[in-house]
Amino acid sequence: xxxxxxxxxxxxxxxxxxxxxxxxxxxxxxxxxxxxxxxxxxxxxxxxxxxxxxxxxxxxxxxxxxxxxxxxxxxxxxxxxxxxxxxxxxxxxxxxxxxxxxxxxxxxxxxxxxxxxxxxxxxxxxxxxxxxxxxxxxxxxxxxxxxxxxxxxxxxxxxxxxxxxxxxxxxxxxxxxxxxxxxxxxxxxxxxxxxxxxxxxxxxxxxxxxxxxxxxxxxxxxxxxxxxxxxxxxxxxxxxxxxxxxxxxxxxxxxxxxxxxxxxxxxxxxxxxxxxxxxxxxxxxxxxxxxxxxxxxxxxxxxxxxxxxxxxxxxxxxxxxxxxxxxxxxxxxxxxxxxxxxxxxxxxxxxxxxxxxxxxxxxxxxxxxxxxxxxxxxxxxxxxxxxxxxxxxxxxxxxxxxxxxxxxxxxxxxxxxxxxxxxxxxxx
Amino acid sequence: xxxxxxxxxxxxxxxxxxxxxxxxxxxxxxxxxxxxxxxxxxxxxxxxxxxxxxxxxxxxxxxxxxxxxxxxxxxxxxxxxxxxxxxxxxxxxxxxxxxxxxxxxxxxxxxxxxxxxxxxxxxxxxxxxxxxxxxxxxxxxxxxxxxxxxxxxxxxxxxxxxxxxxxxxxxxxxxxxxxxxxxxxxxxxxxxxxxxxxxxxxxxxxxxxxxxxxxxxxxxxxxxxxxxxxxxxxxxxxxxxxxxxxxxxxxxxxxxxxxxxxxxxxxxxxxxxxxxxxxxxxxxxxxxxxxxxxxxxxxxxxxxxxxxxxxxxxxxxxxxxxxxxxxxxxxxxxxxxxxxxxxxxxxxxxxxxxxxxxxxxxxxxxxxxxxxxxxxxxxxxxxxxxxxxxxxxxxxxxxxxxxxxxxxxxxxxxxxxxxxxxxxxxxx
Numbered sequence: 001x002x003x004x005x006x007x008x009x010x011x012x013x014x015x016x017x018x019x020x021x022x023x024x025x026x027x028x029x030x031x032x033x034x035x036x037x038x039x040x041x042x043x044x045x046x047x048x049x050x051x052x053x054x055x056x057x058x059x060x061x062x063x064x065x066x067x068x069x070x071x072x073x074x075x076x077x078x079x080x081x082x083x084x085x086x087x088x089x090x091x092x093x094x095x096x097x098x099x100x101x102x103x104x105x106x107x108x109x110x111x112x113x114x115x116x117x118x119x120x121x122x123x124x125x126x127x128x129x130x131x132x133x134x135x136x137x138x139x140x141x142x143x144x145x146x147x148x149x150x151x152x153x154x155x156x157x158x159x160x161x162x163x164x165x166x167x168x169x170x171x172x173x174x175x176x177x178x179x180x181x182x183x184x185x186x187x188x189x190x191x192x193x194x195x196x197x198x199x200x201x202x203x204x205x206x207x208x209x210x211x212x213x214x215x216x217x218x219x220x221x222x223x224x225x226x227x228x229x230x231x232x233x234x235x236x237x238x239x240x241x242x243x244x245x246x247x248x249x250x251x252x253x254x255x256x257x258x259x260x261x262x263x264x265x266x267x268x269x270x271x272x273x274x275x276x277x278x279x280x281x282x283x284x285x286x287x288x289x290x291x292x293x294x295x296x297x298x299x300x301x302x303x304x305x306x307x308x309x310x311x312x313x314x315x316x317x318x319x320x321x322x323x324x325x326x327x328x329x330x331x332x333x334x335x336x337x338x339x340x341x342x343x344x345x346x347x348x349x350x351x352x353x354x355x356x357x358x359x360x361x362x363x364x365x366x367x368x369x370x371x372x373x374x375x376x377x378x379x380x381x382x383x384x385x386x387x388x389x390x391x392x393x394x395x396x397x398x399x400x401x402x403x404x405x406x407x408x409x410x411x412x413x414x415x416x417x418x419x420x421x422x423x424x425x426x427x428x
Numbered sequence: 429x430x431x432x433x434x435x436x437x438x439x440x441x442x443x444x445x446x447x448x449x450x451x452x453x454x455x456x457x458x459x460x461x462x463x464x465x466x467x468x469x470x471x472x473x474x475x476x477x478x479x480x481x482x483x484x485x486x487x488x489x490x491x492x493x494x495x496x497x498x499x500x501x502x503x504x505x506x507x508x509x510x511x512x513x514x515x516x517x518x519x520x521x522x523x524x525x526x527x528x529x530x531x532x533x534x535x536x537x538x539x540x541x542x543x544x545x546x547x548x549x550x551x552x553x554x555x556x557x558x559x560x561x562x563x564x565x566x567x568x569x570x571x572x573x574x575x576x577x578x579x580x581x582x583x584x585x586x587x588x589x590x591x592x593x594x595x596x597x598x599x600x601x602x603x604x605x606x607x608x609x610x611x612x613x614x615x616x617x618x619x620x621x622x623x624x625x626x627x628x629x630x631x632x633x634x635x636x637x638x639x640x641x642x643x644x645x646x647x648x649x650x651x652x653x654x655x656x657x658x659x660x661x662x663x664x665x666x667x668x669x670x671x672x673x674x675x676x677x678x679x680x681x682x683x684x685x686x687x688x689x690x691x692x693x694x695x696x697x698x699x700x701x702x703x704x705x706x707x708x709x710x711x712x713x714x715x716x717x718x719x720x721x722x723x724x725x726x727x728x729x730x731x732x733x734x735x736x737x738x739x740x741x742x743x744x745x746x747x748x749x750x751x752x753x754x755x756x757x758x759x760x761x762x763x764x765x766x767x768x769x770x771x772x773x774x775x776x777x778x779x780x781x782x783x784x785x786x787x788x789x790x791x792x793x794x795x796x797x798x799x800x801x802x803x804x805x806x807x808x809x810x811x812x813x814x815x816x817x818x819x820x821x822x823x824x825x826x827x828x829x830x831x832x833x834x835x836x837x838x839x840x841x842x843x844x845x846x847x848x849x850x851x852x853x854x855x856x
Binding site: 041167427 | 583596
């Protein structure tokens, strides 16, 4: 039996009889010769025929033949004197030509036909980069003594934000899809000290924008025995550096196809306090955001440009967000209690990560819930962890699709989401 | 500033002034001396005091002192002349003593108090093994050219089995929690050829047993251009070997604590056809299961023992299950069409993995759905992948919690599930 050779390996088999298998990517019939371009997971390979064949594009073929060097062929070699076997027919034409270098279709068409549209090398590439990034995230945290966990996506109470949560019929009882693994990862700091999870989170946000998804992949980490939020930021820096290094190493082909070089993550990412950022904006932008509890998207973009100009960094930490805009478990800054020990990380002027130090004392939780008029009973399972001694801790969450989107310059986050779910889309 | 030293590293710091941080695992007050045992993520360390301290167990402490060699202390060294700082108080006693070598509590008590119960080293250990196993699964498949994916957990139709599915209110429309990534991973074979996913799956099975969970972690893989199910079995063998190797390497301490050695995965796992297995049972067990479309649990156990006796293997493939008991996408055996090209993998006599070759031709799908009286319209998004050419392919799904459970000899799958969800349990 002849073993299958991948398209990218064809040039190493010049002079030999081999077998290719893949999709008919493109067919070109000239006067006296025909070419088939075969696509497999490694790339493209050219097959030369003396006669045209009748198969439409995307037919799955197995082809044996002799490899001949040809500088004109992709990779410098092609398959000649082929014997072709059809493994599976394509019974419908693709919604658009998959062989064109750029994608000749609008996003809704692409999404409606994603099982076939994603076969286009440019549409597939972001997901190869995402897979590499996730591997780098895990490798960095594994190296720092973190333990990976899997936690429930079905929860009994819609505690974290109240609104924007999907309801489930759970054996006749009401339940909800988890908006984040926040409470679980904090409890697990008591078990493992350092924990991470890569998993789906769910937001029933009724917004139809280029940035909102009903489900996305959250890269969550949480660690104990921190001094303050700066220890969390240092770990986040390592995780991000791991993601970028892994993308460069494991998804080199995809990056090259898209013409992207992942930016270097600085050894120390520049950081600016929220109040100082507002001062800066007031001084330089002609607007005065001081007193506002949050930054406007335009201000984030301006700060991203400022960081690149002043610090040569595509990343910028904004620290110390006002407590009023942060969740109840956020640790205040003891010296300026209206500000928090939390941070956002901007990547190219867009929020990529949110994180910070959390409260860790049981009494502080009871006080924080009381101050917001919330019933501690609704948080009983969560509070139990703090009743039994929890160290100072903090963590962060990176949106995977958002990272891939910012890195690849995607205009819409759906381009970096496999089979996206949103306000309108529930299929395919 | 003195940097923190982990408990397990204490013996390497004899003679030095260091700082420990962790939970007060145990306090022992003798007549003239007191001992504190401090627990951190690396293990236990002993601290010697001349006076008792009033802190209850699970108080979070930071202790600086001088390391002195002492053969009686865990690891051969202890911390003396300590200065103790309380990082967080424990305001409630643990539900049971965490310092006892075995767990003096029943499963419901453990589960009700899991945020603190999981701190017990024996209860924590299975999750360290699980994390190592998942890392090994990924490493093995990464090495074989697989791409990791994340797919939707919210789906528009309850197609795969109809019953046992959780309903969601999706922006006012009915939707469902995915019972598996089956349809997505098959479509992605058309994109990546080889794909895997580690993620939650949801089953609304109203069974209150030691083996049923409403959410579990599925290790899914799917690959194209297979000869038949045997190529899938070969990849599964590699994935399992990777899991066992990683457990031995990355969770050595947890395995040692539980007194477990992961069994070797044979280079070739023994396989027996379903019909031959029934013959064997008829010949040796005094029962005659021939004609039954499935194996009873007792028969699986008998076959597991048979494989260990005859082949020295804790694993056994049963191949060729009758088509009537397999899902519609299962590929039949062309020579005996009442049997399938599917398999189960038994681990110690219990089904751990299900897999097989799938149909790949569009016409075969239409015929299979028609034969079962199903409406192809309900499968439109899924069928689209096959309309555009799909190679012969197959895959498998490993239940992570079940793997950990079988490996550690857990009596109940909830012992290897963080915060399990079942018919009755929705918290913590």
